[in-house]
Amino acid sequence: MPYDDLRSFLDTLEKEGQLLRITDEVLPEPDIAAAANAAGRIGEGAPALWFDRVKGFTDARIAMNVHGSWRNHALALGLPKETSPREQVEEFARRWDAFPVAPERRAQAPWTENTLTGDDVDLFRVLPLFRLNDGDGGFYLDKAAVVSRDPADPDHFGKQNLGTYRMEVIGRDRLALQPVPVHDIAQHLRTAEENGEDLPVAITLGNDPVVPIVAGMPLRYDQSEYEMAGALRGAPMPIATAPHTGLDVPWGAEVVIEGVIESRKRQIEGPFGEFTGHYSGGRRMPVIRIERISYRTDPVFESLYLGMPWTECDYLVGPNTSVPLLKQLRAEFPEVRAVNAMYTHGLLVVISTAKRYGGFAKAVGMRAMTTPHGLGYVSQVILVDEDVDPFDLPQVMWAQSAKVNPEEDVVVIPNLSVVELAPASQPAGVTSKMIIDATTPVAPDVRGNFGTPVKDLPETAEWAARLRTLLAGR
16 A cells, blocks of 8 residues: 555654664764764665654654665555665656546645644744754755646646755745746746746655655656656556645645745855755745645654765666666657666766667757757666666676777767856856767768677576575575
8 A cells, every 4th residue: 555644654664664763862963964964875775764762852853864775665666675775766657657647635634633824934943954964044944845826727637746945944934945947936936927926835744655755756747747756656646636726736745834935035045954965055045935734643753864875866866867868768769778867866878778870879869959858867878789688787888898989989069058056057057068978879870899799698688586595495
């Protein structure tokens, strides 16, 4: 059965040995973030972390690293915890084909138990806030899902966006939000501001484990994250109506924050230790005015640590970036076999593909850069042959070292868009992008000496399965 809220997933993690309760009293800074940072350094089986004895807070319940290992990610999708990353991506791609699955609207959402409005609105009364990195400019909500609608087409369910955006707490009822231009909420805000209007938003914290996965997926503008969540869950996504804004929000959230992005108002936000492993500086960002907070009794505050990879962020956005790119590329190039966009949110992508003719692989690389995700992220593409596993880095490095003639197989395209957070962009938001064609040339391209490749023996796959079985039975 899929999980309808965070708490039921935490229960499963604990039963599976993937939740570690920290029983000692800890400091909010630096202990909580440092522990989550350390979880990313102890291997791919790292557990989620639970803190409920935090100095200075009388009643805190904090969950960190919930998606921060391949085991936890597998359990979030209802798979056995031993499922490999490649198998998780393949299963993710299989479930994608069930899209769309219409959501199920439910009443009596648990987050309606408590409400703050008007002068009582105060984030500090509800959330045990702490900084994630020493250089952060303040407290951040970095694992929330933000809901907004297209002001020009508010009744189009698919154009209602559910996305993850970093938000800095700048007051008891104020947040500064970073809407990257390629993201849907930035388009919603631009339309609202052109009309001189505020943009209503709902922010949900402590969601069921599929919500953070779909909230970071690079879907088409008119594709519903809730309908994709249903496909990944194998059951309709439960949603409810936020009472103040009328937006559709996850039924099982711990906290629902409602308000508006104030039209044409900006305030300095940042710096923040980002997924790139570098701090982003202070920038003028839109401001959210909070008008209502609804929350479960004794809410669980979920956050994630991010910094130099790998951290929870990388496990969370790896498969949900790889699969959309795979599906979008295959729609035009059925020769594409697999896509590995696990690295730094897909700034680097490895693609395996067959070729129709000479130069074909480079065309696939250029198309990857113009997908919804590629426009803002994909800055380096490595193309490999269909018999090279893009998730097997030794194979990828072999292909690059043996098959690349740098003068002819490396293509650099200047002055393309990228997220401003990319540290190498200059100016911020503009970069050169690179395609490395590590595939075997095919006619009419006759370069090189690739006529007698060594292939795996026909019996190798059978023996690999046999050896795994023997090792597992020891």
